[in-house]
Amino acid sequence: MKISTDEVLHVAQLARLEIEPAAMEKMATQVGTILDYINSLNQVDTEGVPPTSHAIALTNAFREDHPGEHLGPDKSLANAPEADAGAFIVPKVIE
């Protein structure tokens, strides 16, 4: 299956990735080859088969609504590339 570089560009945009123009053709070919292989799934009759999203059937895990310990602002911000006054700093969003 051939996947077009436009399609790769679109998916990369959704995933917030920037593929170098030089690497685009290779990415399209490799992803196309893998999708080709994945298309063998179409040989399987799955009519009426429910999907499995988790191997062990679990229902919601509830707990009592008691406040617990939390990291606090200092530890939470310790790994931030940029932080100030108890907040994460991001590039300006609105001019």
Place this chain on the structure above:
Amino acid sequence: MDLHELTIAAAQSKLHSGELSAVELTRAVLARIEAVEPRIDAYISVTGDTALEMAAAADARLARGEGAPLTGIPLGVKDLICTAGIPTTCASRILENFVPPYDATVIQRLKAQDAVLVGKLNMDEFAMGSTTEHSAFKVTRNPWNRDRIPGGSSGGSAAAVAAGMCLGALGSDTGGSIRQPASHCGVVGLKPSYGRVSRYGLVAFASSLDQIGPLTRSVTDCAILFEAIAGYDPSDSTSVNRPVPDSLSALADGVDLRGVRVGLPLEYHRVDGLDPDVAAATSAAAETLTELGAVCVEVSLPHTPYAVAAYYVIAPSEASSNLARYDGVKYGHRDTTKTGLMEMYRGTRSTGFGAEVQRRIILGTYSLSSGYYDAYYGKASQVRTLIRRDFEAAFEQCDVLLAPVAPTPAGRIGESVDDPLAMYLSDIFTLSANLAGIPGISIPCGLSKEGLPIGLQLMAAPFEEARLLTTARAFEQATHHHEARPAV
């Protein structure tokens, strides 16, 4: 015998009797790391000073007569399990400087026993790969032959255990990432049942498939480490609240395999590219178990040919969602050359993630994207149900399944780097266990003609780890394959 070659069980008895101190043992392991790390490249970071402090605390506890099974035992941890105050990189540029503010539950449990953490181990970036060549930092060598891969993604863990650079290690297994490197490095590796070991503090790759598990030099050591980390944890909502069986006592009592039904999956013999040495070692293992009183039966797992395809939709889909959190804001690398927010996100992710990770994010995003969701993620999730049902039916006819771990012994470094599909196909025998949530163990079952280790895989129904460990122990006692050690 050199101290770094001791099994956990042997070291434990020496520590508890006072014949050996934890500091002495830790120094021996750190010296071993210093001596062989330049040839093996198993560790991303070695925490020598912290390790000696932990060892001193362990000695104080042992002196009080309060030693636990892992007190004073030097262990390595795959570098995607969070360790408070110690960098946890996932072998990725994007987390190169990340220092977790908290310990993963498994680390808390090891610390509760005063185990000694000697360092963080190399891996494929974000656990995506089967060779450990996809680390952003270094390529780990196989201690049996330095031109070969150690397997992956827990390649650093397997190589370190094989080369005596720790007495045991933790890895993680999403599609075979504990069992396959264990097989390639000639050590024991257990992927527990999904939900058995808490994932709290494990950096997420594919949340419905990931499990943490031990890599060790014997089945008894594997049971010791497994029992230390297993059990319900309210911090992981997918952790299962079931008692952990006392497999150690079962091992100590001696194992009787008479009447145990061993299933041989018909479809596994038809896999393309199965190496003759691997096929021969697997057949010989079935004969050994038969001689020990087990009964071999043929079983069918009819959806085997579709497992790799289903997995390589589901795992990348979950990964693309999990890895959305790396945005250059809360932690990790940020591309500071960009001014706008969107440009910063894209710059950060493109410079922070390696090629294999980006490939899987693209594949996963594609599978989940509008117009393709039903054909890819939806279809793969249905096939996953059929694969799970195959195993349920098989375990009505047998107690354990016997299979190879990998189709071939360890390949050469550089061989599969540019052919991702070839690398994915080598996961055929391991990834079904993750899709079905069942436990699997890899144990040494001999060497190839070229002198490379071959692993035997045993799988059991969910939460039947004790069955795996006892069967594996009986095999180990009968064959002694696990005693073969590489000359590093």
